[in-house]
Amino acid sequence: MSETINIAEVAAKLSKDIFQYFNWEFHPKMDDNFECTNEDHKSDGGSPKISHPADVIFFYEDPYLGKKIYLLTDLKSYKVDSITSTKLRGAFKSMCMTVECARESADLRSKYSIPSDEPYEVRGMLFVHNHDNEYQKSFYDAINKIDLYSLPISHGSILHFLGPHDIQRLFSIANDILRLRGLGEAPKDYTFYYPDLVMNRRQRDIWGQPATVESLTGPYLIIRHKAADNFGPGYLIYYNRDGTTSEEFEYLLDTLSRYQMLESEEKIRIRVTNTESTDDLKSVFHLAKKKYVKSWGFDKTREALLDKIQIDRITSVTATYNPGDMGWRE
Structure with a gap:
């Protein structure tokens, strides 16, 4: 229960501090699981997955595609020594399976109020925050060390990621907009x-x-x-x-x-x-x-x-x- 409350606090704070200034919304249901329907999805121990996590779903209307984009977001907070290619690869691997199921999941649509009769697209977003503010390396260098072609990305799936410097920059832009308003x-x-x-x-x-x-x-x-x-x-x-x-x-x-x-x-x-x-x-x-x-x-x-x-x-x-x-x- 405590983790659910904490994840909800994180999502609400992110929306208030950052994403509301970019005209994003988020679904009030947070830190829940939805059913895994793919028998090929296995845990690290090799046992079949029963469900996939959904920390928070942000969404917005894409101005070019003319449909709603749902970003199934995995919130991560690491200290500087934990931001490694190995750790990131594990997070991406898990997200690949999550998004593959999410794109066709009736359970996800039901839980997160996604109308099936309107055009939409479900994507994944890995949000990696550095909570000790000591990460000075290029996050993209860590990403480039991952063999992305070996990840189990299903056809048509799209994954996004925001690293520590991206988050810092977006937080600064949001604060700049707020300051200019003032x-x-x-x-x-x-x-x-x-x-x-x-x-x-x-x-x-x-x-x-x-x-x-x-x-x-x-x-x-x-x-x-x-x-x-x-x-x-x-x-x-x-x-x-x-x-x-x-x-x-x-x-x-x-x-x-x-x-x-x-x-x-x-x-x-x-x-x-x-x-x-x-x-x-x-x-x-x-x-x-x-x-x-x-x-x-x-x-x-x-x-x-x-x-x-x-x-x-x-x-x-x-x-x-x-x-x-x-x-x-x-």
Whole structure:
């Protein structure tokens, strides 16, 4: 019973501190099991599995796919020495089997109120938090040491993962949004921006769209917002690269141009999230603007648009989810 309460506390706190700012929701039923229906699924000891765990299910409407994405999330909290490729491989192996059953499970749909007559997709998400805040390595290096092709991933299954640095960055972005709200520089009414692409068209209303799990780990995250008390309508771009070269900012500016954001005459703010970004960030960005204008034949109108773009760093905030205060699956 105590673990159920603790897992529920973790899920609620994650939603309050992080995922609500990305327009995610979570189902109130937490830390339950659903029936395993695959006789090939075995425990580490070789005995058939009876059930699979579901710590919490986050969900949102995918703006391109036009269906609801359910993220069956495995919450992990490890100290620095426990974040190893061996440990992660075991977690991924378990999740592969869990997601394979979850995608076809009537028991899961019943327990987590998933309508079978509406388009949806069940995926897995491994959420790995470092509770002693001492993990300095690249989480992706640990992932790359795993032979992913040897994992029992069923056809069509999709697994996502968020490592310690991802969680830290998302926590900092959420706090930055909250701070801008408090300053009257961002409203509560905002949406994550998804332009129409060549092969994919955005569906449904543009406002209230969530950040997809793919965008949370991408190079940038774009928010479109309405007017706030002390700031006009515009765009907030959370940039997740180190900003060491003008070329990467030239590419970003060209992307904004292709998305027709430069011509909108709305305010554009770039907020750099990478804690390893260069000390000369603003100088590098200024050079990128000059080079980009040159490529456009020194177009004065475009130069004026670029000069209005603001770039700053966000304040990095440390997430302190301590397993002594709340329970996590080890």
